[in-house]
Amino acid sequence: MRRLLGLYDYLVLYLGLTWLGLLCLGWTLIAAILYPLLPVDRGRALGRWVVMMAFRLYLASLSASRRCHFDLSALDALRHEGPLIIAPNHPSLLDAVMVISRLPNVACVMKSSLMDNVFLGAGSRLARYIGSEPLRQMIHLAVQDFQCGSHLLLFPEGTRTTHDPVNPLKGSIGLIAQQAQMPIQTVLIETDTRYLGKGWPLFRKPVMPITYRVRLGRRFDPPSNTQRFMVELHDYFANELIHGSAFYATGELSASDAAPPI
Numbered sequence: 001m002r003r004l005l006g007l008y009d010y011l012v013l014y015l016g017l018t019w020l021g022l023l024c025l026g027w028t029l030i031a032a033i034l035y036p037l038l039p040v041d042r043g044r045a046l047g048r049w050v051v052m053m054a055f056r057l058y059l060a061s062l063s064a065s066r067r068c069h070f071d072l073s074a075l076d077a078l079r080h081e082g083p084l085i086i087a088p089n090h091p092s093l094l095d096a097v098m099v100i101s102r103l104p105n106v107a108c109v110m111k112s113s114l115m116d117n118v119f120l121g122a123g124s125r126l127a128r129y130i131g132s133e134p135l136r137q138m139i140h141l142a143v144q145d146f147q148c149g150s151h152l153l154l155f156p157e158g159t160r161t162t163h164d165p166v167n168p169l170k171g172s173i174g175l176i177a178q179q180a181q182m183p184i185q186t187v188l189i190e191t192d193t194r195y196l197g198k199g200w201p202l203f204r205k206p207v208m209p210i211t212y213r214v215r216l217g218r219r220f221d222p223p224s225n226t227q228r229f230m231v232e233l234h235d236y237f238a239n240e241l242i243h244g245s246a247f248y249a250t251g252e253l254s255a256s257d258a259a260p261p262i
Contacts, residue, residue: 047127088187165241174226186217
């Protein structure tokens with residue numbers, strides 16, 4: 001029975017990733033055709049809605065297996081909010097998938113190399129997602145996008161967490177918030193696994209079942225002093241992810257589930 005359960009876990013995770021890949025690839029073919037045909041506003045709205053629904057379908061498929069659990073309901077409170085910056089910590093590759101799956105109008109800041117990825121590129125361009133480089137252009141496009149009433153999803157760490165509880169933060173979030181005069185809504189992503197964290201081998205199975213829980217953190221006003229704000233933001237994440245956790249505090253992950261050396 002243990003071997004059968006282990007085999008089932010592999011099927012859940014990696015057939016799930018195959019399913020996600022097929023969803024993205026199928027939409028890529030359609031989005032590549034629609035991108036030059038649709039007006040910018042309609043393309044943006046359609047692109048973001050389809051990505052939300054595709055990610056929601058993927059997570060629902062994992063949840064149906066009863067080997068992956070996602071508590072994302074806290075994000076629903078942001079659905080009808082006006083423009084703001086959504087700033088989560090970044091423990092795994094699934095973080096953007098989880099946030100976007102609940103919100104229909106999100107401009108995601110993503111690595112520029114992914115804008116040409118065969119699975120993500122065309123869909124990202126149709127949705128008018130924003131490449132992270134060059135920095136000045138990223139800030140300009142992010143500030144401009146708020147005029148559409150949208151949310152901006154930006155991971156302040158810039159990459160997945162490698163130093164518990166949070167990496168040093170990138171200053172771009174402070175610059176965008178200051179220039180656009182937008183509030184920053186922190187989001188705390190908590191999990192009992194290192195699955196798909198930085199350095200996790202793609203085909204390594206974690207201890208299952210695995211659970212993810214998202215909760216809303218403090219909302220910061222637009223900063224007047226970005227350097228002071230970045231220190232405050234980092235301290236908030238570091239404290240809240242350890243002492244204010246509604247789930248597992250740092251260091252409580254099992255030894256068998258620890259990330260390999262990077």
